[in-house]
Amino acid sequence: MPFEGPSAAPVSAARPAARASAVHFCGLCDQVGESERRALRRIGLRQLIRSGDPLICSTAGDAIVGSLTWGVLAVVRSDGSGAQSVGLVFPGEIVGDPFGSPANAAVRALTDAQLCTFPRSALEQVSRDYPVVQRALLRCALHSLSEARRWLLIIGRQSARERVVAFLLEFARRQRAGAPSGDTLDLPLKRGSIGDLLGLSIETISRQLQGLARAGLIALPSRRTIELVDRAALERLVGGRRSTIERVMP
Amino acid sequence: MPFEGPSAAPVSAARPAARASAVHFCGLCDQVGESERRALRRIGLRQLIRSGDPLICSTAGDAIVGSLTWGVLAVVRSDGSGAQSVGLVFPGEIVGDPFGSPANAAVRALTDAQLCTFPRSALEQVSRDYPVVQRALLRCALHSLSEARRWLLIIGRQSARERVVAFLLEFARRQRAGAPSGDTLDLPLKRGSIGDLLGLSIETISRQLQGLARAGLIALPSRRTIELVDRAALERLVGGRRSTIERVMP
């Protein structure tokens, strides 16, 4: 379902904040030079998708790669018994498979979102002409890999409480990315989606959040906003288990 | 602790099998042309490490990237309270960070292993001269990302039984990679390491394996060998939840 147009009012308003978070070291257009950017712009297509919509990851048999400009996406991997999110995508990051191999890309928008999409084959050509682009792609992939492994650690061994706290801190870290101290999170996820991401049930998420609120560590002013009241205490909760910031491949 | 030499007898014996599995689409030397291979060979260094040893991921301040020739490695991510494996590395795959950024690479050899290591800076130069090399690196990263997400799905929602079965099938799939039907696994992992990988306790791993054996789905002829007796039944156990083979980025 196509969006009304690039200049739709409500989304335009959110743009400045997203631009700020494009500082992220992992944007495609942000880590290449001017000439590469021009080449990318020639083949790129700005695309807007509505919250909840799936991202169409191939057009006319050609897979696409998208660089998220603003908004938040979820990468979901579905199996017979439902779907589970395996990661989030924040502005400056990338979705899609540059190789277009068996790519059942399942990406869902959690908020209204905008991304620059590139046809796989055209991008491949550009990255052949401009090695810097391929380099940027590699950086992105490694970044995503690192994030995926972060989640593995969190989901693998932690208790429900620790997972929820880790999620909150992680979300704050990734969402802010430029803004100084975002202690007020505007969660685009509903409880069920958080559960998907953390491998927990809806009820457990709710209970944990309420518990944290009762303990005075967070505040829940509305359904979709969470304030990190006592960040130090939150970090201490997962702190014993702080993982070494590591970026390995594979 | 350095290895005796490249021609040590016990490890040489294992080489042919590993060569076979180098069919893997993700080896560095196996998906580039002859001239690139020569360039890589000039800067590469063959390295042998003993089972249990950590891989030194930087030499003289320069991080390294390694392409595994044979053996099995584990990528471990350690935090305050111990360490957890976040992935395995099979022949044809790659370890280390080509960008050498805050790379606390923690890699441990599960078996005696051999890899070609490349100094980060030299590899970077080569990949600048030969785009194909960078392309291969990108492929590797995406492959690893896909594997990491596989684990996320398995660890996120599955029961202990399902995780163990998934691990066995996964291991068979990745280890064999060329060999026709490896229904007899020679596990280089002890129970504890499997637990690390799956986010389960030693005892649970043991109980599940015994349970599967009692059900006649597998056989445990020795401590480190597992026979997949009824593969169909095993696949049915995780089959309801077969994930779509997907390769997304990020």
Add this chain to the structure above:
DNA sequence: GAACCGCTTTGACGCGAGTCAAAGACGGTT
């Protein structure tokens, strides 16, 4: 305003997996 709908919260209950502890198995050494 009242009536609906989806989401969230809260409670009660049962099961699965972690933990502690002890007893086997296996491999290596002398």
Add this chain to the structure above:
DNA sequence: AACCGTCTTTGACTCGCGTCAAAGCGGTTC
């Protein structure tokens, strides 16, 4: 052989989280 240390197996118990069920919000529609 008999010893030892390491790894594995088995048992008993506890507790966290999933599940089922019902009630409480918001938000939207008429």
